[in-house]
Amino acid sequence: MERHTRQRAAIRDALARAGRPLLPQEVLTAAQATAPGLGIATVYRALKAMVEEGEVRKISLPGENPRFERSDLPHHHHFQCLRCLRVFDVHNCPSDISRLVPSGFVVEDHELTLYGRCPECALSERLAVKRVQAERRQE
Amino acid sequence: MERHTRQRAAIRDALARAGRPLLPQEVLTAAQATAPGLGIATVYRALKAMVEEGEVRKISLPGENPRFERSDLPHHHHFQCLRCLRVFDVHNCPSDISRLVPSGFVVEDHELTLYGRCPECALSERLAVKRVQAERRQE
DNA sequence: TTGTATGCAAAGCGTTTGCAGTGAT
DNA sequence: ATCACTGCAAACGCTTTGCATACAA
Numbered sequence: 001m002e003r004h005t006r007q008r009a010a011i012r013d014a015l016a017r018a019g020r021p022l023l024p025q026e027v028l029t030a031a032q033a034t035a036p037g038l039g040i041a042t043v044y045r046a047l048k049a050m051v052e053e054g055e056v057r058k059i060s061l062p063g064e065n066p067r068f069e070r071s072d073l074p075h076h077h078h079f080q081c082l083r084c085l086r087v088f089d090v091h092n093c094p095s096d097i098s099r100l101v102p103s104g105f106v107v108e109d110h111e112l113t114l115y116g117r118c119p120e121c122a123l124s125e126r127l128a129v130k131r132v133q134a135e136r137r138q139e
Numbered sequence: 140m141e142r143h144t145r146q147r148a149a150i151r152d153a154l155a156r157a158g159r160p161l162l163p164q165e166v167l168t169a170a171q172a173t174a175p176g177l178g179i180a181t182v183y184r185a186l187k188a189m190v191e192e193g194e195v196r197k198i199s200l201p202g203e204n205p206r207f208e209r210s211d212l213p214h215h216h217h218f219q220c221l222r223c224l225r226v227f228d229v230h231n232c233p234s235d236i237s238r239l240v241p242s243g244f245v246v247e248d249h250e251l252t253l254y255g256r257c258p259e260c261a262l263s264e265r266l267a268v269k270r271v272q273a274e275r276r277q278e
Numbered sequence: 279t280t281g282t283a284t285g286c287a288a289a290g291c292g293t294t295t296g297c298a299g300t301g302a303t
Numbered sequence: 304a305t306c307a308c309t310g311c312a313a314a315c316g317c318t319t320t321g322c323a324t325a326c327a328a
Contacts, residue, residue, distance in 0.1 A: 104258030119243030
């Protein structure tokens, strides 16, 4: 049965405060503020246990090392802005997932990552285009 | 400038024949049939070069080591069997991707990974269930 | 002949594990 | 008093790199 320790509390706390998925190394650094002497092995063991408990979710975006976030968030996907590289949550979900696969395959779960421009970056690019057009008119 | 070698030909060939994304180790095994003595370091170096050329695509699924496939394939997604862990191509695509994000976001690309049972594993599980049921009837 | 490509072995790096000691129950 | 948890360091698996050699060009 699971025990309540200083270290695990610190790790939970780090994940709760972050508000974004964290790398194991980031968890270590953040949690060491509350639990000095905390080791990386403990972080890995705690994260693994929490993932198995269903308390934490392991997330990996293509080409990135796995990150961890609390799983009490509702089902969601991620949107990465290709300009500022920030990751946003997307709370909708395609409706017709299980229709995508050939017959014989059984779909049980899915992960979706969207890429594009966040509202902020899309706006600042639109303004940049207008600026260029204005310069052209002056020539 | 790039040179034409037995080893790279074998690696290209392995990727072309596979019809699914391969792990570097799988590339090695497959390519050694054509290029005996081929080493894993050469596979990694060749794959890296081909990715930079744009000839090959590196795909990484959550929790999995990166796999490689030719990038001349039409747009598609991936399905991983949770039992045998093999990865398959899925040639369909959800229709309503850009409707998922709040207004202001601009979707330019997306990656989707499905999880479940491949036909083979789904079948063998169904057979296992039948076997258990038969045993129960005998008791 | 030149210099990229190769094979081997060693090094890197993130992650896991063995072990003796710690501490929650 | 248990026995799960911890820290450390060694081990691990995948990937990269240093180096001397092989072989396209």
